[in-house]
Amino acid sequence: MSNMFCFQCEQTAGGKACTVSGVCGKNPEVSNKQDELTCALVGLARSAYGKETIKETDRVMLDGLFATITNVNFDAAKLEELISLANSEKERYGKAEDLAFDNLWNGDTDIVSLRSTLLLGIRGMAAYAYHAVNLGKEDKEVTAWLYKGMKAIGEEYSINEWLDILMEFGHINLKCMALLDEANTSAYGHPVPTKVTTIIEKGPFIVVSGHDLYDLKQLLEQTEGKGINVYTHGEMLPAHAYPELKKYPQLKGNFGTAWQNQQKEFEEVPGAFLFTTNCLMPPKPSYIDRVFTTAVVAYPGLVHIEEKGGKKDFTKVIEKAIELGGYSEDKIMTGINGGTELMTGFARNTVLSVADKVIDAVKAGAIKHFFLVGGCDGARPGRNYYTEFVEKSPKDTVILTLACGKYRFNDLNIGEIGGLPRIMDMGQCNDAYSAIQVAVALANAFECGVNDLPLTLVLSWYEQKAVCILLTLLALGIKNIYIGPTLPAFISSNVLGVLVEKFGLKPISTPEEDLKTILS
Incomplete structure (x- = not known):
């Protein structure tokens, strides 16, 4: 019998499943606790579905789902607390059985595949809803669907019924992404094009990783006037483009590259690190004393910053940064391709504001094709495909990008078309809504369907938010x-055969072959 079973991320062992220990670093106890939590959440959904739920229950559902995403929670004790909370909340709504542990990943191969796809997608949507709720935005239909979807995980459906449920979920997730877009832009303004340096200035500093802009905002408020610089890491890079965040002078630049390089890039760095959401890897001894977690992120032995009354006190993080002192001289860090400057801030508001220029460039033949090259990055060999794809893309094409997959190429200088950069970073994986809105607007302008546009999506996936997108x-x-x-x-x-037949889903081959096929 396997110690664990997990196949939810792209780098799963042997391309099949992690059964002894997780490639991400989680051990069997943690993996099994995550499965137990999932089963408890199915029980909660069975109990509460169709009833008016209270905010405390909704928060347990969100926290529980988010805690099971890859690279979030490595602490069995914290997971046990969430299991207890789920069981406690279930009692408010009447008796219901949890999903049997053995039924989570077992059964007919195709049914398990479809059920798993829904579960992993729901986990991703819960992460988006979590960030929106933190900013006071909630959609009752989205919240209710979390219960509907989790209840469905424990039920039996035919393959066609599962496909219908997955499509229904896809539309609900669009609502959730729109909700998060509204939450971020109403709180921090619409992103604007912004150059971001990768040079780390001398003196004390804090590096903030993850996705939660509200955590970053609170840290910026608390570091004002204290001589501490703040740098983004990974998916937090797009924060530099929001007017209400970029106004803080101590928000200086971006540290390092994508999340999977942290064990190398954090080695003996004299700064403090704060993880606000997923992307944490097991810290190495050389820097474990300076890593802090918050929200649902957890790792045994790390200091966790709790929320009290809707606020967080980051004093311990600030004190550690001051104690470490930072670099004695400015340190030049570079992107994967050697660049020291990144661009971000090309979200829907920015791109649509110059839509007339873009449309004219297409009509004049200056822009022949758009590529959305984005998604999650990861450590598996072969991801240099995305770097080479962008490098080899013709000079009359535009690269839209989002999420941490862009670190494969976002420090490249591949020129401009009509004053617009050929690489346009639209933001976090959370900002896929922007890309969809731009595609819809272009289709309307050209009076055609999105599939008729000179637009191709070339996606990299790693974890569950990529699934829901x-x-x-x-x-x-x-x-x-x-x-x-x-x-x-x-x-x-x-299931792959169905997706290929119905949607034309295509596995990547080589940059040369795929570009040739797309542009022919």
Whole structure:
């Protein structure tokens, strides 16, 4: 019997499943606690579905789902607390059985595949809803669907019924992404194009990783006038483009590259690190004393910053940064390709404000094709495909990008078209809504469908938020999406066949071959 079973991320062992220990670093106890928590949340959904739920219950559902995403929670004790909370909340709404532990990943291969795809997508949507709730935004339909979806995880459906549920979920996730977009832009303004340096100035500093802009805002407020610089890391890079965040002078630049390089890039760094959401890797001894977690992120032995009354006190993080002192001289860090400057801030408001220029450039033949090259980055060999794809893309094409997959190429200088950079960073994975809105606006301008545009999506996936975005794209009828670097282990061959036949989903091959096919 296996010690654990997990196939939810792209780098899962052997491309099949982690059964002894997680490639991400979680041990069997943690993996099994996450499964137990998932089963408890199914029980909570069975109990509460169709009833008016209270905010405390909704928060347990959100926290529990978010805690099971890859690279979030490595602490069995914290997971046990969430299991207890789920069981306690269930009692408010009447008796219901948890999903039997053995039924989570077992059964007919195709049914397990479809059930798993829904579960992993729901986890991703819960993360988006979590960030929106932190900013006071909630959609009752989105919240209710978390219960509906989790209840469905414990039920039996035919393959066609599962496909219908997945498409319904894709549309609900679009609502959730719109909600988060509204939450971020109403709180911090619409992103504007912004140059971000990768040079770390001398003196004390804090590096903030993850996705939660509200945590970053609170830290910026608390570091004002204290001589401490703040740098983003990974998915937090787009924060530099929001007017209400960029106004803080101590928000200086971006530290390092994508999340999977942290164990190398954090080595003996004289600064403090704060993880606000997923992307944490097990810290190495050389820097474990300066890593802090908050929200649902947890790792045994790390100092955790709790929320009290809707606020967080980051004094311990600030004190550690002052104690460490930072670099004695400015340190030049570079992107993967050697660049020291990154651009971000090309969200929907910015791109649509110059839509007339873009449309004219297309009509004049200056822009022949758009590529959305984005998604999650990861450590598996073969991800250099995305760097080479961008490098080899013709000079009359535009690269839209989002999420941490952009670190493969966002420090490249591949020129401009009509004064617009050929690489436009639209933000976090959370900002896929922007890309969808831009595609819809272009389709309307050219009086055609999105699939008729000179636009191709070339996606990299790693964890569960990429799953919910893909389901939304498929639900919207967007076809011929290229996906890599490998296909999800939880997608069975028969389910893949359906997706290929119905949506034209394409595994990536080589940059040269794919570019040739797309542009022919």
